[in-house]
Amino acid sequence: MNDAIKRYDVVGIGNAIVDILAYAEKTFLEKNKLPIGAMTLVNEKRAAELYEKMGAATECSGGSVANTVTGIARLGGRAAFIGRVSDDQFGSIFRHDVKSENVHFPTAPCKTGKATARCLVFVTQEQNRFNPEGPVTRVERTMATYLGSCTELHADDVDAQLVQQAVVLFIEGYLWDGPDAVEAIYKAVHAAKEGGTKVAFALSDALLVERHKETFLDFIANHVDILFCNEHEIGALLGEPDIRRQLYRAKELCELAVVTRSEKGSYILQGEAIHNVDAERVEEVYDVTGAGDLYASGFLFGYVSGYPLEKCGRLGSLCAAEVVKFLGARPVTPLTTLIDKL
Amino acid sequence: MNDAIKRYDVVGIGNAIVDILAYAEKTFLEKNKLPIGAMTLVNEKRAAELYEKMGAATECSGGSVANTVTGIARLGGRAAFIGRVSDDQFGSIFRHDVKSENVHFPTAPCKTGKATARCLVFVTQEQNRFNPEGPVTRVERTMATYLGSCTELHADDVDAQLVQQAVVLFIEGYLWDGPDAVEAIYKAVHAAKEGGTKVAFALSDALLVERHKETFLDFIANHVDILFCNEHEIGALLGEPDIRRQLYRAKELCELAVVTRSEKGSYILQGEAIHNVDAERVEEVYDVTGAGDLYASGFLFGYVSGYPLEKCGRLGSLCAAEVVKFLGARPVTPLTTLIDKL
Numbered sequence: 158m159n160d161a162i163k164r165y166d167v168v169g170i171g172n173a174i175v176d177i178l179a180y181a182e183k184t185f186l187e188k189n190k191l192p193i194g195a196m197t198l199v200n201e202k203r204a205a206e207l208y209e210k211m212g213a214a215t216e217c218s219g220g221s222v223a224n225t226v227t228g229i230a231r232l233g234g235r236a237a238f239i240g241r242v243s244d245d246q247f248g249s250i251f252r253h254d255v256k257s258e259n260v261h262f263p264t265a266p267c268k269t270g271k272a273t274a275r276c277l278v279f280v281t282q283e284q285n286r287f288n289p290e291g292p293v294t295r296v297e298r299t300m301a302t303y304l305g306s307c308t309e310l311h312a313d314d315v316d317a318q319l320v321q322q323a324v325v326l327f328i329e330g331y332l333w334d335g336p337d338a339v340e341a342i343y344k345a346v347h348a349a350k351e352g353g354t355k356v357a358f359a360l361s362d363a364l365l366v367e368r369h370k371e372t373f374l375d376f377i378a379n380h381v382d383i384l385f386c387n388e389h390e391i392g393a394l395l396g397e398p399d400i401r402r403q404l405y406r407a408k409e410l411c412e413l414a415v416v417t418r419s420e421k422g423s424y425i426l427q428g429e430a431i432h433n434v435d436a437e438r439v440e441e442v443y444d445v446t447g448a449g450d451l452y453a454s455g456f457l458f459g460y461v462s463g464y465p466l467e468k469c470g471r472l473g474s475l476c477a478a479e480v481v482k483f484l485g486a487r488p489v490t491p492l493t494t495l496i497d498k499l
Numbered sequence: 500m501n502d503a504i505k506r507y508d509v510v511g512i513g514n515a516i517v518d519i520l521a522y523a524e525k526t527f528l529e530k531n532k533l534p535i536g537a538m539t540l541v542n543e544k545r546a547a548e549l550y551e552k553m554g555a556a557t558e559c560s561g562g563s564v565a566n567t568v569t570g571i572a573r574l575g576g577r578a579a580f581i582g583r584v585s586d587d588q589f590g591s592i593f594r595h596d597v598k599s600e601n602v603h604f605p606t607a608p609c610k611t612g613k614a615t616a617r618c619l620v621f622v623t624q625e626q627n628r629f630n631p632e633g634p635v636t637r638v639e640r641t642m643a644t645y646l647g648s649c650t651e652l653h654a655d656d657v658d659a660q661l662v663q664q665a666v667v668l669f670i671e672g673y674l675w676d677g678p679d680a681v682e683a684i685y686k687a688v689h690a691a692k693e694g695g696t697k698v699a700f701a702l703s704d705a706l707l708v709e710r711h712k713e714t715f716l717d718f719i720a721n722h723v724d725i726l727f728c729n730e731h732e733i734g735a736l737l738g739e740p741d742i743r744r745q746l747y748r749a750k751e752l753c754e755l756a757v758v759t760r761s762e763k764g765s766y767i768l769q770g771e772a773i774h775n776v777d778a779e780r781v782e783e784v785y786d787v788t789g790a791g792d793l794y795a796s797g798f799l800f801g802y803v804s805g806y807p808l809e810k811c812g813r814l815g816s817l818c819a820a821e822v823v824k825f826l827g828a829r830p831v832t833p834l835t836t837l838i839d840k841l
Contacts, residue, residue: 180831213569213596215827216558227555246588246614254555257521272588484831485557489522 165261166234166461167357168323170315170345171222172307172331173240173264174274175247178446178484179214181279186299191279196300196362198334199277204303207277216247217485218254219276221361222329224447224486227258228454228476231492234461237261237323239315239345243306247273254487264314267306274305280444280484298446308335312344320345321352324461325383327453330361333369346380357383359453360390367393377410383460384414385453391416404431415470417452419445423473425466434470437478447486451476455495468499475499507603508576508803510665510696512657512687513564514649514673515582515606516616517589520788520826521556523621528641533621538642538704540676541619546645549619558589559827560596561618563703564671566789566828569600570796570818573834576803579603579665581657581687585648589615596829606656609648616647622786622826640788650677654686662687663694666803667725669795672703675711688722699725701795702732709735719752725802726756727795733758746773757812759794761787765815767808776812779820789828793818797837810841817841 186193189207199207218227226236238255242248244266251273255262279299310332320326326349332338349356358381360366366373373394377384384407386394391403400418407414408426417423418436425432455476459469475495479488528535531549541549560569568578580597584590586608593615597604621641652674662668668691674680691698700723702708708715715736719726726749728736733745742760749756750768759765760778767774797818801811817837821830 208595211595211599213560213599213829213831214592215831216592218555250556250558253550253553257553257555484826487555489555489557489826 163324164235164322165237165319166323167226167229167325167327167457168237168239168320169222169226169327170239170332170342171329172220172274172304172335173223173242173251174220174276174302174307175251176217176219176276176278176446176486177208177211177214178217178278178280178444179212181212181281181299183281185210186279186281191299191301192364193281193299194297195364196302196331197364199301199303201271201303201305204275204277204301207301211277211279215484216250217487218251219447219486220251221331221359221450222327223255224450225327225453225457226260227255227487228451228492229458230258230260231488232454232458232476232496233493234458237263237319239264239319241267241306241310241314243267243271243273245273247275248306263316263319267309270309271305274307275303277301278446280446298444304335308337310335310338310341312340315341315344315348317344317348320348321354323354325355325357325457327357327359327457329359330365330369330373333372334365350380355382356380357385357453357457359449360384360386360394363389363393366390370394381411382413384411385417385449385456386415387417387419387449415456415473417449419448423452423470425470427466432467432470434467434474437474439478439481442481444484445481447480448477450486451480451488471499472496505664505666506577507579507661507665509568509571509667509669509799510579510581510662511564511568511669512581512674512684513671514562514616514646514677515565515584515593516562516618516644516649517593518559518561518618518620518788518828519550519553519556520559520620520622520786521554523554523623523641525623527552528621528623533641533643534706535623535641536639537706538644538673539706541643541645543613543645543647546617546619546643549643553619553621557826558592559829560593561789561828563673563701563792564669565597566792567669567795567799568602569597569829570793570834571800572600572602573830574796574800574818574838575835576800579605579661581606581661583609583648583652583656585609585613585615587615589617590648605658605661609651612651613647616649617645619643620788622788640786646677650679652677652680652683654682657683657686657690659686659690662690662696665696667697667699667799669699669701669799671701672707672711672715675714676707692722697724698722699727699795699799701791702726702728702736705731705735708732712736723753724755726753727759727791727798728757729759729761729791757798757815759791761790765794765812767812769808774809774812776809776816779816781820781823784823786826787823789822790819792828793822793830796834813841814838
């Protein structure tokens with residue numbers, strides 16, 4: 158794991174997305190048939206219609222794995238990202254934000270074709286589950302994603318050498334929604350196997366898991382070393398609502414599995430060992446967008462640094478707690494102080 | 500003032516700008532010759548160079564008067580805005596955010612020419628002046644503005660009838676940096692005079708005032724009914740650093756003048772009367788971008804609602820306090836609750 162000759166700690170491959178965040182009422186989500194707390198794919202027309210109805214918004218770079226790798230870079234890790242933007246203003250924002258975090262980002266933008274992907278994030282108000290006695294704060298996010306130029310990610314965009322220069326290759330489940338990306342993924346995992354690069358995989362979203370259940374089970378069994386998921390996603394994958402039985406079966410899926418459970422903390426499963434890690438208590442949760450992504454940042458940074466697994470999970474919890482304090486999926490604070498906290 | 504036949508409470512005319520906000524170190528500002536706390540105009544090339552060096556950012560719609568009119572709409576007021584964006588993604592963001600606040604925005608975007616204006620906002624860390632014993636929070640903002648399509652605002656974009664349908668026409672000093680906008684301003688103020696619309700004017704920025712001192716003095720004397728400024732701006736206009744003497748002379752500039760002083764509150768001057776209004780205490784100031792703009796929202800909403808002047812200032816203070824709690828120049832919370840607070 159502690160591979161001194163590797164140039165990067167983590168190379169991520171994922172959808173390159175600009176998030177458009179606004180507050181919304183739950184009734185708005187119901188009226189517009191957006192499943193609360195989940196990600197729904199929309200075409201360009203529907204994205205425009207929803208945006209038209211959306212409140213005044215804030216734009217931030219997003220994308221699940223992109224959030225994770227920028228988090229790793231903020232922790233002081235060496236990170237790279239593979240993903241497709243277009244040659245438009247949103248593409249410039251995304252490129253700028255990734256590069257300004259010192260993440261190596263070699264993928265060329267598309268000069269023609271679809272616009273840069275955007276994700277309409279509707280943040281709804283709910284009682285803060287971390288602080289049930291406290292003020293009502295915003296904690297749930299519901300997403301409508303237009304994939305745009307992300308669907309133009311091809312195997313050619315994957316530099317096998319870059320993958321092999323990393324200790325870990327991190328892949329998001331969301332990629333399976335762009336059909337051509339699958340070829341890129343397989344090129345990446347084969348390169349990883351040849352180069353001794355560990356493969357980490359995030360299940361991304363419960364509804365997505367429903368769409369690709371069999372493929373994911375097969376992919377995990379054959380290619381994944383480290384699995385990231387939350388309790389809903391693992392439930393969807395295994396068709397198993399009971400957490401105890403989920404954990405029992407998740408252990409058999411791959412050598413290392415991490416199941417996050419929001420304010421209830423996380424489980425880390427390796428062989429026969431189960432580590433239960435507490436969540437970091439947050440006084441006022443402002444927006445949960447990116448919490449899972451940043452948990453992965455902390456965990457993977459710990460993993461490549463050779464921390465014991467429980468400490469990896471602890472850093473994951475601290476990073477997740479940091480991002481929920483602000484609107485947006487990437488922390489605005491330096492994360493290196495969190496390492497000192499451990 | 501309580502003009503039932505007017506269709507709008509306030510019509511604003513100003514630069515239509517998308518803000519790009521990021522945290523920065525003071526040394527960065529010094530190295531890049533950006534005067535701390537002020538607005539510097541930059542050309543497209545320099546804007547690109549500075550953006551390249553800027554940290555990961557968040558994009559929000561901005562523009563001083565645009566912030567004010569969206570604040571008025573959030574308070575429940577009827578607002579309209581005149582300003583020029585381009586037909587690009589940033590232009591779409593700006594248009595969306597203004598319209599989604601129910602602000603009437605009839606100005607057509609430029610189909611050719613320069614891109615939509617952007618303002619690089621560098622938020623620097625400083626001791627919170629409201630809470631000197633508390634944690635260090637971000638309170639200062641330094642701006643580099645590329646005016647882009649704002650410079651394409653012409654007299655043709657000003658609908659005289661729209662101006663006359665408003666109780667107040669609100670103009671920002673920043674407009675004087677786009678040479679062709681002056682014609683548009685004069686068309687607007689002449690329409691206002693004919694239609695019995697009051698003219699409010701914000702000095703915008705101390706360095707800007709230095710650039711246009713004589714013009715501003717003349718404009719205020721001949722066209723302005725309500726003047727908004729902070730202590731630095733009025734100091735620059737009058738060449739007078741002493742606050743007592745500033746107030747004495749400001750009273751003579753126009754029938755109603757408001758001087759804001761951050762955590763020290765504000766002065767409202769009318770005839771021989773001086774009202775001293777306290778600032779609202781804020782536990783943790785996060786970003787002062789938009790504080791002055793939102794003060795004007797509260798004040799003008801109170802003014803068109805027929806509130807006594809002190810109550811207008813109090814609502815201004817409450818609105819300003821609301822926007823400094825978040826990153827960005829427009830509040831994300833409903834402001835109507837602030838009216839109940841009065």
